[in-house]
C-alpha cells in the first residue's frame with residue numbers, strides 16, 4: 001500500500017521531507033502499546049497545529065523529569081517550525097518551565113496574555129499548549145478551564161495520578177484535546193512524564209533519538225521497572241552518572257527560578273565534553289550540600305516508630321534549613337527519606353519536612369505497599385479539617401501540602417492519625 005502523508009500538502013516547497021513518515025507508534029512493551037491511541041492522537045494534534053500555523057507552547061515541570069520531557073518534544077517540534085517559519089520561530093514555539101507541579105493559574109494567565117498579544121500584533125492563531133509532567137490532576141482544573149474559555153487547546157502528558165478514572169477518562173479530560181497518562185491505562189507513575197514525552201516526540205518525528213532523556217527523567221523521578229531499565233541500557237550511561245546528571249538538572253532548575261533556561265539544560269543533556277565537565281563540577285558541590293543538610297536532619301529531626309510499625313520522621317524546615325539555598329524543601333524531604341532508609345531497612349517510612357504553612361512529604365515503597373497514599377491522605381484531611389484549609393497532592397509517595405499556619409499542629413496530628421490507621 002502506498003504511504004500517505006497528510007502533511008506534505010501544507011508545507012512550502014523544499015520542506016516536504018520533514019514529516020515524510022506517517023504517524024507510527026511501536027514499542028516492545030505492552031504497557032506502552034496499550035497507550036498507543038493516546039500517543040497517536042496527541043502526535044496528530046501537534047502535527048496539525050504545526051502545519052496549521054498554530055503556535056506551540058510547551059509547559060513542563062522544572063525538574064529532571066519535566067525538563068527531559070519538554071526538551072524531547074522540543075527536539076521533535078522546533079526544527080520543523082524553524083524550517084517552516086524561518087525567522088519567526090520565536091512566535092510559533094515556546095518552552096517554559098513551571099515551578100509548580102501543576103498548571104499554575106499565573107501560568108495560564110501568562111499564556112493567555114502572550115497569545116492575545118500575538119494575535120493583536122501579528123494576527124497569530126491561538127496556541128496549542130502541551131503540558132508535560134503536569135496537567136492531569138484536580139489542581140490543574142481551574143487553569144485548564146480558564147484556558148478553554150479563551151480557546152487555548154491543551155494536550156496533557158503527565159504521570160501524576162488523575163484521581164478517579166471512568167471508562168479511561170478523568171476529570172480534566174473534558175477540557176483538553178488529548179491526554180497521555182499511564183493511570184488512564186491501568187499503569188502508574190513509573191512510566192514518567194519524561195519517558196512519555198520522549199515516546200510522543202518519536203511518534204511525531206521518528207528521527208528523534210536521545211535515550212538519555214527518558215533515562216535521566218526516570219532517574220530523577222525514581223522510576224522502577226523494565227521500561228526504565230531499558231532506557232538506562234540504551235543511554236549507555238551508568239546509574240551513578242544518571243543520578244548525578246538528574247541532580248545537576250534539579251540544581252540548575254532551582255537557580256534558574258523563573259528564568260527560561262534558554263537551552264542551558266538542553267546543552268547539559270547533550271552530554272558534550274563541556275556538559276560532562278559541568279556535571280563533575282556541580283556534583284561535588286551538590287554532594288557536599290546534601291551531606292551538610294543530612295547532618296542537620298540527623299541532629300534535629302524527630303523520628304517516631306508507631307504501633308503499626310511505620311516510622312515517621314518530622315523535620316522543622318523553619319529552624320533546620322537555610323532560606324533560598326539549594327537543597328530546597330522538596331529536595332530536603334528526599335534527603336530525609338534517604339537518611340531514614342539507611343537506618344531502617346525494609347520498614348514503612350514517612351519523611352515529613354514542614355514549615356509553618358506547608359509540608360513536603362516522602363514515603364518509601366514499603367509504606368506504599370502497606371497502603372500509604374498521599375493523595376488519599378490529602379482527601380481525608382481536606383474533608384476532615386477544612387478549618388486548616390489544607391490542600392495539595394502529588395504522587396502516592398511524594399508530594400506537598402499547604403495549610404494556614406494556625407492549623408499546622410492539627411494537620412501534623414491528622415497526618416499522624418492517618419498513618420497510624422494503616423495496616
Ligand SMILES: [Mn+2]
Pocket residue numbers: 065066133159192193194221
Ligand atoms: Mn515527574
